[in-house]
Amino acid sequence: MNGDIPSPNAVELRNLSRSFKGKTVLDRISLEIPHGQFVSLLGESGSGKTTLLRALAGLDDDAEGQGHFKVPDKISVLFQDSRLLPWKSVVDNLTLGLRRQDARSAALDMLDAVGLGDKATVWPETLSGGQKQRASLARSLLRSPQLLLADEPFGALDALTRLRMQELLMRLVKRERPTIVLVTHDVDEALLLSDRILVLKGGRIAEDHIVSVPHPRRSHDPKLLSLRAKLLLSFGVSERV
């Protein structure tokens, strides 16, 4: 009978390890992520953030691995580059492979939601970098994923566009409520957006912080400032004013 009880977790990892040519990158990671939680994954370059994300997405055939993990059926992956097909219009990029009767009208609604209502029929190459990422975000969310895996999705954007994208993501997340794992190098982005921040170090989760500050957040919130100082210190960076 206990098989009938739904798990409170969208993601569960049990002793998950991954290595490349004998070099261990992820070392027996165990982790539970409740449904709807927004998790940011921080870590030095090469600490294995992308490897973990790719494992969860099932995109890591090139890695040797052990351990178990459970993820929902409906997953969307958002990359640093938008990966729009250049020979399809923006709206056709969104509807590609989408099996629902109202695919086109749903795609147009989603383009409206990300502020690209007037760009539906143009070619992706005519969009700016920020617009391409918005289209890519719209494509991901249109699939109503239970889990959104995002690998530095705003990494290539200028500071102002990045802030706008963060705001947009929070707005859409409120509406759609997916579980999110966001890989980022940006401590402030993690503090601004997430319910929980994990730090990967030496193939393990070295730190696990719950961010219990309501949205919208202000960067000078004392709780955020104190966690910021802790995180920067763990990366060996002393705080700048």
Ligand SMILES: Nc1ncnc2c1ncn2[C@@H]1O[C@H](COP(=O)(O)OP(=O)(O)OP(=O)(O)O)[C@@H](O)[C@H]1O
């Ligand atoms: N396909 C691969 N083949 C061989 N080694 C790999 C492969 N993918 C990742 N690695 C190695 O695994 C380690 C972790 O890489 P990963 O990309 O997961 O780190 P990361 O934390 O995402 O880094 P960054 O922040 O720089 O993107 C690195 O040493 C990398 O060289």
